[in-house]
Amino acid sequence: xxxxxxxxxxxxxxxxxxxxxxxxxxxxxxxxxxxxxxxxxxxxxxxxxxxxxxxxxxxxxxxxxxxxxxxxxxxxxxxxxxxxxxxxxxxxxxxxxxxxxxxxxxxxxxxxxxxxxxxxxxxxxxxxxxxxxxxxxxxxxxxxxxxxxxxxxxxxxxxxxxxxxxxxxxxxxxxxxxxxxxxxxxxxxxxxxxxxxxxxxxxxxxxxxxxxxxxxxxxxxxxxxxxxxxxxxxxxxxxxxxxxxxxxxxxxxxxxxxxxxxxxxxxxxxxxxxxxxxxxxxxxxxxxxxxxxxxxxxxxxxxxxxxxxxxxxxxxxxxxxxxxxxxxxxxxxxxxxxxxxxxxxxxxxxxxxxxxxxxxxxxxxxxxxxxxxxxxxxxxxxxxxxxxxxxxxxxxxxxx
Numbered sequence: 073x074x075x076x077x078x079x080x081x082x083x084x085x086x087x088x089x090x091x092x093x094x095x096x097x098x099x100x101x102x103x104x105x106x107x108x109x110x111x112x113x114x115x116x117x118x119x120x121x122x123x124x125x126x127x128x129x130x131x132x133x134x135x136x137x138x139x140x141x142x143x144x145x146x147x148x149x150x151x152x153x154x155x156x157x158x159x160x161x162x163x164x165x166x167x168x169x170x171x172x173x174x175x176x177x178x179x180x181x182x183x184x185x186x187x188x189x190x191x192x193x194x195x196x197x198x199x200x201x202x203x204x205x206x207x208x209x210x211x212x213x214x215x216x217x218x219x220x221x222x223x224x225x226x227x228x229x230x231x232x233x234x235x236x237x238x239x240x241x242x243x244x245x246x247x248x249x250x251x252x253x254x255x256x257x258x259x260x261x262x263x264x265x266x267x268x269x270x271x272x273x274x275x276x277x278x279x280x281x282x283x284x285x286x287x288x289x290x291x292x293x294x295x296x297x298x299x300x301x302x303x304x305x306x307x308x309x310x311x312x313x314x315x316x317x318x319x320x321x322x323x324x325x326x327x328x329x330x331x332x333x334x335x336x337x338x339x340x341x342x343x344x345x346x347x348x349x350x351x352x353x354x355x356x357x358x359x360x361x362x363x364x365x366x367x368x369x370x371x372x373x374x375x376x377x378x379x380x381x382x383x384x385x386x387x388x389x390x391x392x393x394x395x396x397x398x399x400x401x402x403x404x405x406x407x408x409x410x411x412x413x414x415x416x417x418x419x420x421x422x423x424x425x426x427x428x429x430x431x432x433x434x435x436x437x438x439x440x441x442x443x444x445x446x447x448x449x450x451x452x453x454x455x456x457x458x459x460x461x462x463x464x465x466x467x468x469x470x471x472x
Contacts, residue, residue: 107163114139127151129153171354226327243309290413437459
């Protein structure tokens, strides 16, 4: 039997991180946690260090890293504690690292994902922004280094499972007609439009099917998560935007589908539990135990599918337009969305203003080719400044 794979888990304190650790702990013969990394939740990471005893732990925030180091010393754990983004990149590309789970939310996870790709690692991608912001750069690096990029998002993992091997090299030659990304519709699918202005963060984060962090929960409520997934799918599967369609499926049982030229539609089904795609990507090409109950179709009984109403959910339309524009437009879209969601969660921006802010930012900033990471980060920063200025202008107008 081969030695266990050394896993570096970037974003260990989030929901994806917790699910990944659950799967990893079920297979001590296959996987060993080499390093855990996150932003600042030192209390959660200390508990994780007690459980899996990684060789290394990284927190980006200095004060949090200091508290973690003190906790590790007091507990007598063997874990070495590190601080900062450079440490993230270092462990993502370290010679000892076999597998990198990229699950740090937002632009903060971009550099470490690119570092893992350049080092030719097996990458389990749960960080949307790596492809949304710098899809061309990431895919170019994956091809040049021979890295293996395995999607962990339930939708993209489902597409990966039902596509023929290497189909993304030429979808038309593989007989693919369209990729169908399913969406639950989130907590506001049936909410009257005239109530959107009064939607609170608590209501927006109350997802009917999935347990997720606050930022991605808001993205689900606006359906920007699906827009970002369209951009991801284009890069992952070498597809045009018009080859990717969003279908609302409230039950979240069919995780995505692929429509073929001969009229066939192949789907991947399962209970809504992120451990399933995580286990698939960790064990690929083997199938391993995930701790998830098998799907009982008789119990589910009914599966519904609906088209997306872009008047109710304008965010996916903006994502389609950004991907079609190309260059740094998706990075601008993503940055504006992050600022908008942050302001909404802080109660400084109304829910219905989120897409208006994103559209205004895209209109205000001309996009350019994304030749380098500097191009991407430059327009990301400019978009954040523009979005914050828009929020301040709105606030002054309301105060007047």
